[in-house]
Amino acid sequence: MLDGLTLTVEAGETVALIGPSGCGKTTALKLVNRLLDADGGRVLVMGHDVGREDAIALRRKLGYVIQEGGLLPHWDVRANVETVPRLLGWDEERRRQRSSEVLGMVNLPAGEFGARRPRQLSGGQRQRVGVARALAADPPVLLMDEPFGALDPLARRALQREFLDWKKRLKKAVVLVTHDMREAFLLADRIAILDRGRIRQAGTKADLVERPADDFVREFVSEAT
Amino acid sequence: MNLARYFWERREEILALTGQHVVLVAVSTLLASAIGIPLGILLTRRRRLARPILGIAGVVQTIPSLALFGFLLPLPLIGGIGARTAIVALLVYAMLPVLRNTYAGILSVDPAIVEAATGLGMTARQRLWWVELPLALPVVLAGVRIATVVSIGLATIAAAIGAGGLGVLIYRGIAIVDNRQILAGAVPAALLALAADGLLGILERRQSKWRDS
Numbered sequence: 383m384l385d386g387l388t389l390t391v392e393a394g395e396t397v398a399l400i401g402p403s404g405c406g407k408t409t410a411l412k413l414v415n416r417l418l419d420a421d422g423g424r425v426l427v428m429g430h431d432v433g434r435e436d437a438i439a440l441r442r443k444l445g446y447v448i449q450e451g452g453l454l455p456h457w458d459v460r461a462n463v464e465t466v467p468r469l470l471g472w473d474e475e476r477r478r479q480r481s482s483e484v485l486g487m488v489n490l491p492a493g494e495f496g497a498r499r500p501r502q503l504s505g506g507q508r509q510r511v512g513v514a515r516a517l518a519a520d521p522p523v524l525l526m527d528e529p530f531g532a533l534d535p536l537a538r539r540a541l542q543r544e545f546l547d548w549k550k551r552l553k554k555a556v557v558l559v560t561h562d563m564r565e566a567f568l569l570a571d572r573i574a575i576l577d578r579g580r581i582r583q584a585g586t587k588a589d590l591v592e593r594p595a596d597d598f599v600r601e602f603v604s605e606a607t
Numbered sequence: 608m609n610l611a612r613y614f615w616e617r618r619e620e621i622l623a624l625t626g627q628h629v630v631l632v633a634v635s636t637l638l639a640s641a642i643g644i645p646l647g648i649l650l651t652r653r654r655r656l657a658r659p660i661l662g663i664a665g666v667v668q669t670i671p672s673l674a675l676f677g678f679l680l681p682l683p684l685i686g687g688i689g690a691r692t693a694i695v696a697l698l699v700y701a702m703l704p705v706l707r708n709t710y711a712g713i714l715s716v717d718p719a720i721v722e723a724a725t726g727l728g729m730t731a732r733q734r735l736w737w738v739e740l741p742l743a744l745p746v747v748l749a750g751v752r753i754a755t756v757v758s759i760g761l762a763t764i765a766a767a768i769g770a771g772g773l774g775v776l777i778y779r780g781i782a783i784v785d786n787r788q789i790l791a792g793a794v795p796a797a798l799l800a801l802a803a804d805g806l807l808g809i810l811e812r813r814q815s816k817w818r819d820s
Contacts, residue, residue, distance in 0.1 A: 438729075440728075441727060442727070448723055452719055455742070465727050469728050469733070515727070
């Protein structure tokens with residue numbers, strides 16, 4: 383489905399993939415953590431071809447945030463956040479310390495929220511736990527698949543503001559899949575507009591607004607300006 | 608009153624046969640679970656096998672139980688008069704609900720959650736033990752509960768091939784046209800089924816309290 387997609391994301395940079403449904407943005411993201419494998423082409427993470435790496439080890443090095451959090455409903459918040467550290471074999475003390483740290487970062491103090499189950503949280507809180515889980519093992523790369531898509535406008539705006547704050551502090555390479563152009567403009571340094579598996583145009587907000595490559599891009603951008 | 612006194616006078620025999628009955632059901636249900644749960648998991652990994660195997664299990668279940676006991680009698684190793692043959696027959700019937708519920712239970716786990724677990728870097732085995740089985744457990748347990756209740760009823764027929772159990776009283780009662788004796792077998796069997804249903808139902812609900820998320 384994807385064809386001719388070339389994109390580089392630098393450390394500390396957030397790149398948004400945006401386009402109509404079926405354009406291949408989620409597919410592109412899943413090629414990075416090998417939930418899907420490409421028939422051709424390469425994906426490099428920190429200079430290494432992911433196709434040559436062990437998929438399990440690779441995924442533990444990549445933070446992954448999905449819509450509605452994708453939390454394990456039978457585990458409490460702390461256990462959810464500690465998933466990857468546990469997979470990496472961290473000892474309990476280190477895990478607890480780290481989960482308290484990242485939960486604090488997403489404004490869910492571990493003392494108050496750590497023992498709750500996902501169903502005892504609001505949508506926004508679940509999404510925060512999803513972000514904390516992705517950050518727990520301090521991965522250099524963060525993959526976010528419509529992370530704020532299922533939230534009400536108020537919660538979405540609050541999380542978007544917090545995202546900008548984390549972004550400044552954490553210096554991760556972030557790939558953000560979204561269908562919301564406003565969100566892309568707000569959160570991303572660069573934006574790639576996809577259509578039917580191809581990049582129509584990639585660039586900064588100024589590039590897209592002032593120098594749209596074609597009508598498709600112009601129309602997409604005009605909805606958010 | 609008359610019936611209660613009859614039960615009381617025969618309490619030792621009733622208790623001994625109830626004990627035999629429980630052993631027949633417990634052994635066959637445990638074996639059915641020990642085979643059915645892993646097989647059900649395997650079918651979710653080999654989907655193409657699921658239809659034929661669930662189909663065969665379904666057909667086997669339609670064999671009238673008395674006939675199945677009869678078919679098993681002449682077989683070497685598993686056949687013959689006694690509890691062993693009865694356990695094999697009960698196992699055949701108990702297996703389908705366990706198998707089917709395990710298969711359906713694992714497939715009913717939200718695919719988004721399974722994919723999230725994969726995306727975090729769980730191996731297939733970690734995903735099975737930490738995510739799929741715990742989330743499927745209420746449905747698997749429902750299968751075990753159905754298997755147990757069905758077996759308690761079916762096990763009364765096992766007396767026909769000399770396997771003991773509460774069926775002994777029922778058959779004897781029929782032979783001598785004594786309703787009290789039939790009831791001495793039927794009432795404890797019904798109570799056993801109710802008790803097993805209730806207990807396993809509590810276990811099941813305890814496992815499903817976080818499911819409605």
